[in-house]
Amino acid sequence: MAIDLDKVHIIRKALSFFSWYLSVRLIQRIGAIYHTLTYKATPSPKNVVVIGGSFAGVELVQRLVETLPTGYRVVLVEQRSHLNYLFAFPRFAVVPGHERKGFIPYDGMFTKAPEGIFKLVRDTALRLTDTHVVLASGESIPYAYLAVATGSTQPLPVNVSSLERDPGCRELQFVQESVKLAGSIAVVGAGATGVQLATDIKSFFPEKEVTLIQSGDRVMDRFGPRLSGYVMDVLQNELKVRVLLNERPNIPPKDGVLAKMTTLTFSGGRQEKFDLVLTSTGQRPNASILATLLPAAISKATGRICVLPTMQVTSYQASETSPGNSAAAPLAPHIFAFGDVAEHGGPMMGRAGAMQAEVALQNILAMIKAGNKKKNLATLKLRTYTPDWEVEGFLHLTLGRTHHLVYAMDTKKGTDLLMGIHNGTDDLDVGKFWKRYGADVKEVEGPAEGGEQ
Known part of the structure; x- marks a missing residue:
């Protein structure tokens, strides 16, 4: 009988969440249609760079292409040829004949984006300066805002080491x-x-x-x-x-x-x-991208990137002494981190990454609107992330x-x-x-x- 009651409660929670989600998404889609009609490509847009094209990173990119104002574009830096659908990898590592389904192409994700608002860079981000992302190819990408969503490294069969689909399938x-x-x-x-x-x-x-x-x-x-x-x-x-x-x-x-x-x-x-x-076992956060520019942001305890509830990068010391304190100063106001690579206090699960992506998105948009002026930013009220374990911890x-x-x-x-x-x-x-x-x-x-x- 207890399991039957659980079923009723779970269905009720699921219906409540999806009703909320669908209504929010409907509003977002209406806004995206209007945005498509009003966004204009410019010759030299400022870049919002997202490093990492897994679930959390793609979520942020998809929302950015729906909301960034004229004069800005989003650049996704991703080293893999496909989005690795890691949730299915344990099954596909056991059962033959389905492994190609674990690699989802990026091609169709941004076909509805306004012209000039999105660019995919297939490369490895090696290090950062305060204004540029330095790539393995030797090129560098300037950025006005940066979001790190590099996730974590896991061994086979949880993930594959290959960056291309065909060797990954093998x-x-x-x-x-x-x-x-x-x-x-x-x-x-x-x-x-x-x-x-x-x-x-x-x-x-x-x-x-x-x-x-x-x-x-x-x-x-x-x-x-x-x-x-x-x-x-x-x-x-x-x-x-x-x-x-x-x-x-x-x-x-x-x-x-x-x-x-x-x-x-x-x-x-x-x-x-x-x-x-x-x-x-052996999950390792991919936080090395900040090792040169902001080494104090990497947690000595977990190896993850320490963040404020605003998703802005903060120091390990600040996060230890004042966890959850959004009033603490970020190390770099224009650099964000979220998902499995970040020390955010929420569950390390896909829904949590999506919620954090939305917080980062709204704060980037608010800072753009404020005009990047220090005086304005100092008084700007940014959105904060509070873990919702009922929704984000749903398994x-x-x-x-x-x-x-x-x-x-x-x-x-x-x-x-x-x-x-x-x-x-x-x-x-x-x-x-x-x-x-x-x-x-x-x-x-x-x-x-x-x-x-």
């Missing part, structure tokens, strides 16, 4: 083949990605011995104990995945990108050999081929809500996200031949 295919050939598989790290990997492997290949290893005393320990208990029940009783808690084995150096035929040493000296070891987690769950927190009651669902598609219905970004997944459907994409 990396995922390599994992697929390794999983296929292995009889015993260890997955180290029982966060959302580790759980998805373990449950997908066991669901699609039930004959394999799968062991999920966690350093803490419960799986999914970033969320409430109720979620952990539900996931643990599915792992052990439904899928027969062996779970080892409070274990932090030393993983020997990998052969290439995966550890094969590896012996892990557990507490007490016990050793066990696995045909394949996959890791879902949709797959637990194998057809079992998945929806989890949400009810902060008013101090409880959480959980709903298990039994349905789903092998490709996680990724086509709807392609459509959202102006692309058609049918372009890449069908089996790959000979490993070529």
Whole structure:
């Protein structure tokens, strides 16, 4: 009965959120149509540069092309050929035939942008000056405002190292083949990605011995104990995945990108050999872009970029002594950071990145309107970000081929809500996200031949 009540509450929350979101988006679209009619391209526009074209960065760019005034344009600096749809990578690293769907082209994302307002620069940003982004090609891009949305680096199979789609697909295919050939598989790290990997492997290949290893005393320990208990029940009783808690084995150096035929040493000296070891740990923020210009902005504790609630970059010391204090002075008022690379106090999830992108957007627009004059900026009231855990912490987690769950927190009651669902598609219905970004997944459907994409 409790799960049924949860279902009612979750549906009610979802309907409330999407009603709000659709109304906001409708207003934004009407504004975008008017903006398209009034924006005029100019010979030498000032640049608002966004570094990083993953989910958070693209969200900001899409809003900037709808709102920037004449005399400004947005420049997206991105080193990858496609947007990597990381939510699906654990599945596509296990199940063959869908890997090309994990790479969404940028081509269709900005086709409706006014002429002259958008430029995509395919390059790697190496370092910053107070006025320019220096690229690996040797060129530099001047900027009036800068937003850093570089995310974090994660190892295969959570992400791929290749910057092009075709080699990236081959990396995922390599994992697929390794999983296929292995009889015993260890997955180290029982966060959302580790759980998805373990449950997908066991669901699609039930004959394999799968062991999920966690350093803490419960799986999914970033969320409430109720979620952990539900996931643990599915792992052990439904899928027969062996779970080892409070274990932090030393993983020997990998052969290439995966550890094969590896012996892990557990507490007490016990050793066990696995045909394949996959890791879902070691997430590293991509904050080095600020290391030269603003080294004090990089947190010594987490490696992320420290920001004020306005999303403006601040110093590590200021964020430690006065967390959430929007009155503290930014290190550089015209430089923003958000998403997984930033120390913002909210969940490291896609919805949070979108909310932070909107805060950065509104503040950039307000500063442009104020005319960049120090006197005006000093008295300017900027928008601030306050984490909304009920909305931004909303979790949709797959637990194998057809079992998945929806989890949400009810902060008013101090409880959480959980709903298990039994349905789903092998490709996680990724086509709807392609459509959202102006692309058609049918372009890449069908089996790959000979490993070529």
